Amino acid sequence: MSVKLSALTSDSYIEISQYRDQHFKGNRYEQEKLLKQSNTLYVGNLSFYTTEEQVHELFSKCGDVKRIIIGLDKIKKTACGFCFVEYYTRGDAENAMRFVNGTRLDDRIIRTDWDAGFKEGRQYGRGKSGGQVRDEYRQDYDPARGGYGKLAQQHRSTERPNSF
Amino acid sequence: MSRRRHSDENDGGQAHKRRRTSEPIEIEDRLESLICRVGEKSTSSLESNLEGLAGVLEADLPNYKNKILRILCSVARLLPEKLTVYTTLVGLLNARNYNFGGEFVEAMIRQLKETLKNNLYNEAVYLVRFLSDLVNCHVIAAPSMVVLFENFVSVTQEEDVPQVRSDWFVYVVLSCLPWVGKELYEKKDVEMDRLLGQIEGYLKRRVKTHVPMLQVWTAEKPHPQEEYLDCLWAQIQKLKKDRWQERHILRPYIAFDSVLCEALQHNLPPFTPPGHMPDAQYPIPRVIFRMFDYTDAPEGPVMPGSHSVERFVIEENLHCIMKTHWRERKTCAAQLLSYPGKNKIPLNYHIVEVIFGELFQLPMPPQIDVMYTTLLIELCKLQPGSLPQVLAQATEMLYMRLDTMNTTCIDRFINWFAHHLSNFQFRWSWDDWADCLTMDLDKPKPKFVKEVLEKSMRLSYHQRIVDIVPPTFSALIPADPIFSFKYDDESGSSLPGYPVSVLVSNAIKNRASNEEILTILKEVPNPNQEEDDDEGETFNPLKIDVFLQTLLHLAAKSFSHSFSALGKFHEILKALTESDDGKLHILKVVYEVWRNHPQMIAVLVDKMIRTQIVDCAAVANWLFSQDMAHEFTRLFIWEILHSTIRKMNKHVQKIQKELEEAKEKLEKQQHKRRDSGDDEDMEKNSEEDDEGQLEEQIERLQEKVESAQSEQKNLFLVIFQRFIMLLTEHLVRCETGSVDISTPWYKNCIERLQQVFLMHHGTIQQYMGTLENLLFTAELDHHILAVYQQFCALQL
Numbered sequence: 010m011s012v013k014l015s016a017l018t019s020d021s022y023i024e025i026s027q028y029r030d031q032h033f034k035g036n037r038y039e040q041e042k043l044l045k046q047s048n049t050l051y052v053g054n055l056s057f058y059t060t061e062e063q064v065h066e067l068f069s070k071c072g073d074v075k076r077i078i079i080g081l082d083k084i085k086k087t088a089c090g091f092c093f094v095e096y097y098t099r100g101d102a103e104n105a106m107r108f109v110n111g112t113r114l115d116d117r118i119i120r121t122d123w124d125a126g127f128k129e130g131r132q133y134g135r136g137k138s139g140g141q142v143r144d145e146y147r148q149d150y151d152p153a154r155g156g157y158g159k160l161a162q163q164h165r166s167t168e169r170p171n172s173f
Numbered sequence: 174m175s176r177r178r179h180s181d182e183n184d185g186g187q188a189h190k191r192r193r194t195s196e197p198i199e200i201e202d203r204l205e206s207l208i209c210r211v212g213e214k215s216t217s218s219l220e221s222n223l224e225g226l227a228g229v230l231e232a233d234l235p236n237y238k239n240k241i242l243r244i245l246c247s248v249a250r251l252l253p254e255k256l257t258v259y260t261t262l263v264g265l266l267n268a269r270n271y272n273f274g275g276e277f278v279e280a281m282i283r284q285l286k287e288t289l290k291n292n293l294y295n296e297a298v299y300l301v302r303f304l305s306d307l308v309n310c311h312v313i314a315a316p317s318m319v320v321l322f323e324n325f326v327s328v329t330q331e332e333d334v335p336q337v338r339s340d341w342f343v344y345v346v347l348s349c350l351p352w353v354g355k356e357l358y359e360k361k362d363v364e365m366d367r368l369l370g371q372i373e374g375y376l377k378r379r380v381k382t383h384v385p386m387l388q389v390w391t392a393e394k395p396h397p398q399e400e401y402l403d404c405l406w407a408q409i410q411k412l413k414k415d416r417w418q419e420r421h422i423l424r425p426y427i428a429f430d431s432v433l434c435e436a437l438q439h440n441l442p443p444f445t446p447p448g449h450m451p452d453a454q455y456p457i458p459r460v461i462f463r464m465f466d467y468t469d470a471p472e473g474p475v476m477p478g479s480h481s482v483e484r485f486v487i488e489e490n491l492h493c494i495m496k497t498h499w500r501e502r503k504t505c506a507a508q509l510l511s512y513p514g515k516n517k518i519p520l521n522y523h524i525v526e527v528i529f530g531e532l533f534q535l536p537m538p539p540q541i542d543v544m545y546t547t548l549l550i551e552l553c554k555l556q557p558g559s560l561p562q563v564l565a566q567a568t569e570m571l572y573m574r575l576d577t578m579n580t581t582c583i584d585r586f587i588n589w590f591a592h593h594l595s596n597f598q599f600r601w602s603w604d605d606w607a608d609c610l611t612m613d614l615d616k617p618k619p620k621f622v623k624e625v626l627e628k629s630m631r632l633s634y635h636q637r638i639v640d641i642v643p644p645t646f647s648a649l650i651p652a653d654p655i656f657s658f659k660y661d662d663e664s665g666s667s668l669p670g671y672p673v674s675v676l677v678s679n680a681i682k683n684r685a686s687n688e689e690i691l692t693i694l695k696e697v698p699n700p701n702q703e704e705d706d707d708e709g710e711t712f713n714p715l716k717i718d719v720f721l722q723t724l725l726h727l728a729a730k731s732f733s734h735s736f737s738a739l740g741k742f743h744e745i746l747k748a749l750t751e752s753d754d755g756k757l758h759i760l761k762v763v764y765e766v767w768r769n770h771p772q773m774i775a776v777l778v779d780k781m782i783r784t785q786i787v788d789c790a791a792v793a794n795w796l797f798s799q800d801m802a803h804e805f806t807r808l809f810i811w812e813i814l815h816s817t818i819r820k821m822n823k824h825v826q827k828i829q830k831e832l833e834e835a836k837e838k839l840e841k842q843q844h845k846r847r848d849s850g851d852d853e854d855m856e857k858n859s860e861e862d863d864e865g866q867l868e869e870q871i872e873r874l875q876e877k878v879e880s881a882q883s884e885q886k887n888l889f890l891v892i893f894q895r896f897i898m899l900l901t902e903h904l905v906r907c908e909t910g911s912v913d914i915s916t917p918w919y920k921n922c923i924e925r926l927q928q929v930f931l932m933h934h935g936t937i938q939q940y941m942g943t944l945e946n947l948l949f950t951a952e953l954d955h956h957i958l959a960v961y962q963q964f965c966a967l968q969l
Contacts (some may be wrong), residue, residue, distance in 0.1 A: 014205055014247050020500045061731050062772060066631040070543040070592065073779070073816075077732070107500055108547040113596045115633065 022107040025123050043125040049095040051124040056153035059115045068094045072101025084139035212258035220428045227265035253299040254493040261425040264310025268436035292454045305349035310426045311433045315360035317440040322346045329375040335968045337455040347405050351482045355417035382966035387460040387535045392577040396463040404461045407480040421483040423513045462530030470519035491527040499540045506551040521563045533582040536931035546592045575617040580924035591628035599641040615917045627651040654770035656729040670719040677723045712754040721762045746786045756791035771809035789821045789888045797895035806921045825881045832874040839867045896926045930964040
């Protein structure tokens with residue numbers, strides 16, 4: 010009788026992004042399949058001080074949270090600004106993509122994206138210094154994420170004031 | 174693929190769609206796009222766009238007629254906020270091609286039948302409204318529309334049907350009149366008067382027991398929370414008095430009048446409303462939410478009155494926009510803010526009112542609560558100079574009227590406000606609310622502020638809350654969410670359980686086995702027993718206390734640590750909580766140690782239910798126990814209760830689904846076997862084995878379902894029984910002491926009882942018989958029975 014109008018059933022906030030985990034064990038097709046079925050979200054741009062409790066409170070507004078895995082610096086084993094949130098159902102995760110992604114947690118705009126599923130080892134940052142890659146190279150000063158980017162920090166420490 | 178992580182600018186993307194190269198599909202997509210987009214922002218006028226589109230579609234009719242018919246039927250059903258744009262389009266097409274007009278009308282009637290059959294009553298309203306506006310476009314003859322309305326209204330004469338059924342048919346007719354009232358009255362005023370007379374008679378004899386349960390405020394002032402049919406009737410009455418002059422609705426067809434009045438009209442085919450079916454799910458009644466009137470918008474256009482038809486149309490359209498675009502907050506906000514005719518109304522006020530109206534809707538908001546929070550944030554972003562002020566004004570007004578606000582709505586207000594503040598650095602003029610500081614802490618206003626601060630703390634941290642409120646608010650600041658350890662070296666060393674606590678703590682740190690720990694625990698004296706029986710199974714509250722306190726103390730660092738602890742020592746915990754007393758006590762201990770951290774209590778209880786350390790009934794009994802009486806009005810108690818009920822419901826649904834799937838599988842196999850005819854004996858035998866296995870599985874699942882449903886029924890019985898006991902006690906006490914029953918505690922309790930009915934109405938329906946026979950009998954105090962009767966009146 011009537012058609013499902015694609016223009017009207019647009020749900021762009023839940024679409025999978027362009028990002029693909031380079032360390033994923035499997036091919037592109039398999040990764041995409043998992044992303045499309047996943048109940049797990051990657052959450053980025055967290056402050057290093059954001060707690061599991063805060064993440065739980067916010068993401069629980071979209072449904073019952075199965076578990077949260079806080080991302081850790083590989084060397085220091087301290088929080089390094091990302092986490093995984095797993096829901097019991099995909100529908101709840103979709104709501105988080107629609108209504109939590111792009112809003113604030115701990116005064117920072119956080120980013121959510123589909124994740125193929127947590128596996129042991131994925132809770133660690135992949136940057137050379139132990140944190141996330143993005144914190145290796147960034148130039149700005151972010152007090153909630155360790156100050157300057159790691160590379161910028163090194164440059165700063167090698168600079169000496171002029172001496173006469 | 175680049176390794177670039179998500180950038181901050183990309184806020185929920187638009188996926189790149191790849192088009193197929195085959196032509197007909199491209200053209201069909203294009204047609205869809207053209208039709209859906211007409212009426213949106215454009216450099217050309219709406220009239221010229223409609224004219225142009227009508228020409229394009231007319232040319233495509235020979236090849237794509239059916240597709241065009243289906244698209245138009247869909248937009249009629251799914252884009253009600255653009256009703257008049259599409260009726261004009263259909264009018265233009267009908268003027269150019271009479272047959273097409275006729276086919277469209279027939280397709281619409283078929284679609285109407287389908288939607289009614291499928292319980293899609295809200296969409297059916299839009300279809301009827303579309304048809305009625307087609308009268309204005311000279312597509313449908315007015316007399317045949319009147320006949321349809323007469324058939325609808327005749328449903329009010331049916332006997333032994335649910336009131337919500339006749340309600341719906343009356344609602345449809347009334348809700349079309351803002352669009353088509355004028356035209357119908359001009360052509361058939363005698364019939365219309367008769368129609369309205371019948372409606373008036375029906376509305377007078379309608380039962381309205383359900384209304385108190387659906388009202389957001391109990392007070393009549395400043396805005397009565399009117400029943401939706403009463404409000405609409407008043408609006409139509411006023412419209413009639415104004416001789417059906419309606420100036421708000423955008424009517425593009427007026428510009429095309431000379432073309433359209435040349436067109437031949439069609440008569441609606443006769444349409445008898447489908448009869449009542451037992452599984453029909455009519456929409457439940459509503460109450461119209463109003464919080465603003467013309468005095469609230471200080472400058473600019475005046476807000477239409479509560480009984481003006483303009484108010485109805487605006488609210489309808491805004492609700493429709495949200496219904497269409499709720500998934501995409503940027504689009505939704507943009508569509509709301511570009512409402513046609515926005516310059517003549519205080520649009521921000523309407524938007525805020527409609528949003529809060531949905532958020533506070535009883536029994537449930539149309540969408541998930543968090544959608545409204547995010548939408549309001551988006552609106553603030555798009556209108557930073559005006560919307561935040563309206564929102565602040567609204568918040569102030571809601572605060573002022575907390576005394577008469579329904580408890581469930583207060584819960585939502587708390588959650589919304591705290592979440593909203595967390596997106597704006599918790600900036601708020603708290604001093605404006607200093608009046609709450611001089612009140613008793615159990616009064617609604619200070620209670621509200623306290624709960625908001627607690628929720629705000631969950632989204633931040635304790636010191637932050639201390640920093641954001643004036644020092645005068647210190648009594649309302651939540652406790653620092655730290656663990657309260659009884660067997661602390663300093664203060665607890667003289668307690669009977671202390672020595673074992675130290676042993677257990679060391680054992681856990683040294684990774685002792687479960688057996689070793691159980692052996693240590695054997696040393697804990699049992700305060701319940703006189704002799705030292707060697708009954709390891711009897712309930713020993715001290716043992717539970719010592720073990721759990723010690724374990725949770727070691728794991729207090731985070732949720733994950735505590736979950737891990739519960740998982741590691743699951744065996745021991747299950748052994749300790751075999752009895753109902755054990756289950757109750759473990760909950761007691763969890764509360765004692767984490768009483769300053771309700772969020773932790775909630776997640777631990779959730780985990781313990783999921784790992785079957787406690788069951789749902791134990792949690793319900795614990796929440797209603799005397800030990801928890803002092804916390805009874807706190808929000809976290811009810812969050813735990815409703816979360817528990819939801820887990821129970823989901824558990825039952827899951828097993829039912831497994832049963833259905835197994836039954837389907839069996840049916841498929843049986844069909845296959847019958848169809849396959851004479852095959853080799855070997856195959857037949859193995860198939861029969863499979864079937865036998867399936868039948869066994871189904872039997873097991875059947876038992877599982879029955880057992881789960883029994884547990885579910887028991888849970889509700891426990892909860893309702895406890896409510897009745899508490900409320901009866903209070904009512905009797907007040908009566909004998911000649912004291913007013915309406916204390917803040919009572920209001921909270923009776924509304925919490927209502928809340929259980931409203932939030933779980935679908936599930937509770939199944940057990941109505943038992944509830945009525947066992948609990949909600951005529952002997953019950955009428956205050957309590959009234960809640961049950963209101964629930965029944967909703968005919969959910």
